[in-house]
Amino acid sequence: MLRILFLVLAFAFSTSINAQDIKYGFRLGFSITTFEGEDSGGKDTNFRNGFSLGAFTSLPISSAIRFEPGVDFATKGAKTNLDNVNSLVRNGYLDIPLLFDFQLGERFSIIGGPQPSFLLSSAMIFGEGDDKITVKGDDAKALWKDNDIAGVFGLGYSPSKTLQIQLIYEHGFANISEISSSVYNRAIKTTVKAYF
Known part of the structure; x- marks a missing residue:
């Protein structure tokens, strides 16, 4: 996974870049996972x-x-109801999206690329109300793999030169469970990006 990261970064920096055209920014996203x-x-x-x-x-x-x-901090997980017991998984990841923005005219763009992720935290909540049981820390993290890799695909709309609104789908390719062989992250996200 780190090899992919270094190769993509090496490619980007090997191209001729005018320093005046480099932009920086922050982004905030709301998702369903x-x-x-x-x-x-x-x-x-x-x-x-x-x-x-x-x-x-x-x-x-x-x-x-x-x-x-x-570099993003992102919360992911799911809700389940197995045998009439509600549970909630809240995993926190350090995402490293390596995205390409293909501009379609002045306002619209297509976004895509790989996204390595690293598990930072985990919590699992079983039941509701007074019967709620929470498992977190190392006990919860031990159930999940430390790394994930996803493909990111989406559309962007830029109402101005300093703002972009994105609708993104994240499709995890790696099994993230330490106790099962086929559990994958999925996410749909709306993101607002601000350039400066």
């Missing part, structure tokens, strides 16, 4: 709300293509 796969719980697994917050650099590769590596 879930698990998918044979061991994910199927129809008993539902979306949960999440968010992401991070920063990025925007590097021009050509007049219509920009490479935008970034």
